[in-house]
Amino acid sequence: MRIIDIACWEVLNVEGEWAYNGKSAPRDGSKICVHITNECCSCEIELLESRYLVCEAEETVVFGEAVSAFDRSLELALSVMNDDETALINIKLPRKYVDDEADNDDITFTCQLGLKIIENAKLIFEHSPEEKMARAIRYKNLGVGLYKEGSFSKQVSAFFMFSQSVKWLVTINTEEAQSSLAEIKAIKMHCYNNLGLYHLRNHQYRLAVAATVTVLNEDPENIKALYRRSVANTELQNYEKAEEDIQAALLLDPNNTLIKKQVEILKKRQKMLSHKYAEAMKKYFA
CATH class of the missing domain: 2.40.30 (Elongation Factor Tu (Ef-tu); domain 3)
Structure with a gap:
């Protein structure tokens, strides 16, 4: 045994x-x-x-x-x-x-x-595009339901469901699924956006940036992805990149409370960094 x-x-x-x-x-x-x-x-x-x-x-x-x-x-x-x-x-x-x-x-x-x-189920390459899509949708929906429960343990479970959904999506041959390309893209973007949110909440900022980059490569005006990448880059002190994303998000949704709050947070962080550099320069030339 x-x-x-x-x-x-x-x-x-x-x-x-x-x-x-x-x-x-x-x-x-x-x-x-x-x-x-x-x-x-x-x-x-x-x-x-x-x-x-x-x-x-x-x-x-x-x-x-x-x-x-x-x-x-x-x-x-x-x-x-x-x-x-x-x-x-x-x-x-x-x-x-x-x-x-x-x-x-x-x-x-x-x-x-x-x-x-x-x-036993078929090997993944033996599934039809429709079967792969059905599996991806099932995992995505399970992830959404788990994430809505709010607890940390359920969010971790949701992360795995979104990852599973993406795994099935990437195996679909786009040439065999021309009629479903828009749906494939929508599910993929939804999963990656939620993966970005999961990484943000767990302070995994580089992983959050990577997930949101995937979304923005497909949809440069995705407001959630722009906001989340800005938050992640702010925590990584990549302030110029964070500024670009949050201003782009603000242009797309000028009345969004979360976006406006992040603009203020970024301004404070930049001011603190400038003050820190100024103090360091004073000591250097003293």
Whole structure:
């Protein structure tokens, strides 16, 4: 029996002999059954919000649509397992991913996990453009619903859903989907804009800039992307770039309260920096 260690959505270690049985691991959209025994958790099981832990015997679950942080970790373990395999699973996650009121402690979970693939999904390149679009839309809608819940743990889950949506979109051959190009673009822009917002709220400013650049390359007048890139560049002290974006956003939407507030924040930051440089020059020539 193999031992699979998962920490914060990364496979850290897999120990034991892999007995290949000619069957592949589950793919996104597969119908699977899991059997979980000998579980031990360092927190209340209810906090994990796991659909896998409450499954009845032989109940079928769609693989790849995990909503909670814990279930994503469990699906990561399942993704390296064979059909009909049973493995020992060790999961470690920051407690804040399951409890918004928590500190920086980790939670640990161990169990014996059995996998049975009822119907494996097709390989991604075997899907038609319409099927890929349907998957992208489903993940996007799941992400929107999670983000609206507002909690940090749900926003993290939404980030993964938006990322999954983009993954399916980029595999669509545009030559085979000419009639859907506008819809593909709209979904892609929506996801990247939300990814930019997620990175902003988590102080990942360079990633926020990267996400909004993708949007603005397609739609230079996207107000949300201009605003969010300006906020990110302000935090990175790229004030000239931040000024360009916020002024462009202000021209497009002169009555937007958030944009006007960011204009004032940027002015204060620039003034503080100028004062800092002036003081430094005084000391230099003193």
